[in-house]
Amino acid sequence: MDAPIEPRAASAALEDVSLRRRQVVDAATTFPGWYWPIIGLAMVGLAAVVDTRNSVAIGVAAVGFVVAVLGDTAFVVAPRYRRAQWNQELLGARGAFAIVAFVWVVVGGSLALAFALQAAGVSHPATIGCAVGAIAVIFGGPRLMRRLRSIMLGEA
C-alpha cells in the first residue's frame, strides 16, 4: 500500500507535533525569575522569627509564610493553568516524585542543619539552617523546573 503522504511531509508533521507539545510544556514550566527568591526569603524570614522564640511572633510569621508561599505559587501557576491545563500524564509519577524529593531535601536538610547547629550551641540556628535551604531553593528551583520540563517532553 502506498503511503498517504511523503516521508518528508510525515517527518515535518511529527516535528510540528513536538513543537506544539513543547509550547504547552514551556507555558507550564517557565516561571518568572522572582518566584524562587520569594520562597527563599519567606523561609529565612520565618526562621529568623523562630530564633526569637516569641510564640506570638512565630504564629504570625507562620501564617505569613504560608500566605507568601501559596500566594506566590497561585500568582504564578494559576494564570498558566487557566490558559492551558496541561495533561497530568505528561508529568507522571516521575515528575511528582521529583517535586516531593525536592521539597523533602530542602525542608529535611534545613531542619537537620538547624538542629545540628542548635546542638553545637551556635546562635540563630534556624536562620542559618533555613538560609542554606533558601540558597538550595533559589538555585535548585530552576533546576527542578528544567528536570520537570525534560520529563514532560519525554527527554529524561
Next chain:
Amino acid sequence: MATPHFDDVIHAPTRLAIVALLAATDWAEFAFIRDSVRLSDSALSKQLAILEIAGYVNIRKSFVGKRPRTSARLSRVGRSAFERHLATLQEIVASARSAVERMEAEVAPGLKPSISSGRYRRRVPAYQAIAEGR
C-alpha cells in the same frame, strides 16, 4: 500502541497544530490556542468548528465576570484519532529510514549504515531522493 490510520481531518497543517496542542492539555483556552498556533480568531473558530463536527473536540463556553471565555479539549474520539494518525506518520518515517539503510547496505556493504554521516550521505545520491520521498 495505536493502530495506524491516516486521518484527513487531522492532517491539515493548522488542524494538526491545534490537535497536537490539545493533546498535551486537558483544557486549553481559545486565546492560548490562537497565540500558540498564530491564527486569527475567525480562522481558529472555523478550524475548531470542523474538529467539533468531526467529534474530535469539545468546546466549553463560560463567563468570567462579564467576559466570555471559550476553552477546547480533545474528546476521547479525537485523542484516539490523533494517536492513530501519529502512529501512521511514525510508520511512514520509519519505513523511509529503513529503505535508506537497506540502500546504504547495498551500495556500500562494507560500511556501517550511517544516516547521520554527512560525508557518506553525499556519496549516495539516492539517500536524498528517498528521504525526501521522491
